[in-house]
Amino acid sequence: MLELPARACLEAARAGDATGASRLLEEASRLDPASSLPVLKLANVQYHLDGDAAAAEATYERALRIEPSHDAHFFLGRLRAAAGRHAEAAASFEAALQCDASSAACRAELLASYLAAGEPQEEAELGLLAACCRADAADVASHRKLASALQERGRLAEAAEALERLIAAEAAYRAAIGAARDDKQGHDAYFNLGNLLRRADAYGGGAGARSRAAEAAAAFEAAVRLVPTSADAYYQLRRLRGVPHTVTCPADQPLVEVRPRGLADSAFSGLAAAVQSHPWLMRPNRLSESFAGTRGFVVRFNRRGLDARVRSHPQLQGLLPFVDAAALPAANVFVLNDAQLAVKRHLDITGAICSASHSYVAHQVDVLYVAVPAGMRGGRLLVWPPEPPGRPASVPPPAEIVAPAANIWVSFRGDAKHGVERCDLPSTGSDAVRVSLVLEQYVCPEAVLPLSQTFEIVGVRP
The missing domain is CATH 2.60.120.620 (q2cbj1_9rhob like domain)
Known part of the structure; x- marks a missing residue:
């Protein structure tokens, strides 16, 4: 945006001159059609100064066609939430997270939208964690919280999928921060995945369900490669392989x-x-x-x-x-x-x-x-x-x-x-x-x- 229209637009908006601000922003958009910023500001003027929600919604969508951005999705989500269109608002906030997964305000608005749409608190919180995981494959904390929450609710297959994504997230995160990263978190992810795959086998998946035992063993093997002193992973490997237990009690030992x-x-x-x-x-x-x-x-x-x-x-x-x-x-x-x-x-x-x-x-x-x-x-x-x-x-x-x-x-x-x-x-x-x-x-x-x-x-x- 050119400096002169930007200053003039700001002064008009401060003076409450919605018409003047809109005219200047349209001019700025004509001068720089590849920028979504003047269009986004125009939508804000239409919504907050003019009070024209329909025009503002169309303009936010126009900004998104130029350049998908966190702010455009976020403001559009707020507009839809204020109109009581909570499912659409949630979709906008989810898209905003895709653009900026670190946005705390967006996370808060997304949770509020899930709740306003009638979802129970627990399901809304799970939905928020899932959205955060989709938005950022390296968001280790959200992946862990989601897998843990699903496991606590007995949704083992979904928890296993979340942990599979966590393994990819762990790898991406370690790669991003370099060789200084130790292998403890990667081990934990592999161990938890193996344990859930093993438990999924134990609980069964119905007739014809595919056994996950080999995958579980592979996960535990990966865990001990990362942390060779992981007694827990070795214990699970022995269970999966049916290693017999050595008994050292003599026959005459009292019960x-x-x-x-x-x-x-x-x-x-x-x-x-x-x-x-x-x-x-x-x-x-x-x-x-x-x-x-x-x-x-x-x-x-x-x-x-x-x-x-x-x-x-x-x-x-x-x-x-x-x-x-x-x-x-x-x-x-x-x-x-x-x-x-x-x-x-x-x-x-x-x-x-x-x-x-x-x-x-x-x-x-x-x-x-x-x-x-x-x-x-x-x-x-x-x-x-x-x-x-x-x-x-x-x-x-x-x-x-x-x-x-x-x-x-x-x-x-x-x-x-x-x-x-x-x-x-x-x-x-x-x-x-x-x-x-x-x-x-x-x-x-x-x-x-x-x-x-x-x-x-x-x-x-x-």
Whole structure:
């Protein structure tokens, strides 16, 4: 636009002279027909000064024919929203995001349009995330949020597609910022995709549905290429490949041992205070689907990590009275977690071994009940004797049932499936919660120990 018409147009608009401003803007457009700016300004004058929405809408569309831009789509969206045409407004805001995915104002207007069009809050939020992902393939945050939200709602196929797009976004983002980018985010994307593909297989897709197991395995393989110490990805690979579990429990090992007074009173009091005030206590638990709904922390380490890292970690030193009392002389790989809610019947095979061909069942599992609220119902530990390979036709009754009570220490053989009843907590106080410490102990050959994680805090920034 020439400088003289621009100044004159501004002065006319400030004076409220819509006719003068429109005339000058038309002249500017004639002088520079390749520019959409004077046409866009003309539309604004028509809408805000003249109050002629129909003329303004036609002029915004004319500006878009010259040059699609965020501002033209955005202002057109606002006009349509004010007219109550919310679906059309949403389409305009989506197009505006395609031009400028960073526009916070556009995101806000798009969400408002979805809601005004009658979409439920959750669906509107999902729609906004999807629009952001379409607008910017490198918008890692939006892709992650969308995949997570879809997964939480059980829409696994859509979540998998979102994560597939996230992998492309991760690659594009790393390429854009150069070699300084580490591979952690790429690993996470591949791992999450593999997990969802595996879960999609488990949940099934109807008759004739294509298995995604090979794709899941490929995703986990890509994850370990990026992060060779990813014990979780190796664990999933072993599951997909059906790697048999090595059992180290001798035949004469007791099924269950119960110590009614697990620790000395003074040691237990100090440990209970450390656990119940622990900053990691309410974090989601990241062991496996069997622990869905549980909350707590998970720490994985080997014997070297116990001495070199666990003993000196400020958040773990308070738990050492139980770890030191429970640790077997022959055990060399450990998983420590605190469990608060129900867990399904399962076998502990989550030792952090970074190998696709070595899988071990825990040698022994130790549970110390730390907090058991008065009036709690349920929450009993259920233990079944070791079973032959294969899935039983029906689940038999448990062979051992242990009712929880503070400072009870239970040990059971690692090849015994076990679970915890759901508990009903009393409603007398918001702080009432059942908490127990669980130590899985593995006995691995010396040749496998270099493949074990020395020390890892799962899902928590150490």
